[in-house]
Amino acid sequence: MSPTEPTPPLRSVRDPRTLRALAHPVRIALLEALAVRGTLTATEAAEIVGGNASNASYHLRTLAAHGYVTHADGGAGRERPWRLDGAGMSFDENDADPSVAQAATALSDVLSERWAERRRRYQQTRDQYPEPVRRAAGQGQAVLFVTPEEMEQVKDEVFALLMRFQNRVEDPSARPEGSVPFEVVVSNVPFAVEPEA
Secondary structure, eight states, X not given: OOTTSOOOOOEEOOOHHHHHHHOSHHHHHHHHHHHHHSEEOHHHHHHHHSSOHHHXXXXXXXXXXXXXXXXXXXXXXXXXOEEESSSOEEOOTTOSSHHHHHHHHHHHHHHHHHHHHHHHHHHHHGGGSXXXXXXXXXXXXXXXXXXHHHHXXXXXXXXXXXXTTTHHHHOGGGSOTTOOXXXXXXXXXXXXXXXXX
16 A cells, blocks of 8 residues: 555544553553564564563463454464554544543553653654654644634644555555654644633
8 A cells, every 4th residue: 555545544442441451551562562563572572672571472462352463474372473453543532431531541641651751762862863864853833723623624634644654554565665663743732721611
């Protein structure tokens, strides 16, 4: 699939247990490692995220039970590789079901902490990256006076642009030579300190 072809919609997760299963730093680290590497055995995963192969294997099996990862071809036992079972998902902290909203909020909090930590780490080590990567990386901020409906449209359009490249997460063979994993975090929150009535 080329970056211009439409991508399938993300898996929408509304099961509180499935959301809570991912709201664990080791499991998120495992998903991130698989997104970058394509496939990993439990032993390889442990080398990346820390701990031992038994612990990594336990967390990978938990992720598999909730549909986040699956076995890839080849190997046996702890040397059998794992891969993502679909790249990406969506969840809603505003879900009408309070148990779903609570689990989604917990997951969002863990993800936000990881994003903030990676941003801090990059800022501290940015001069160690090649110049083209530093030039492509960046951040921006804008205050927009828009209606909630217009902000939703902006959010959807930005998301659609990012999704053009989503197939490269699940299919490493689709990654062009020289590609680098960039993390793009889009956050749109009300600018006012106090919510207006």
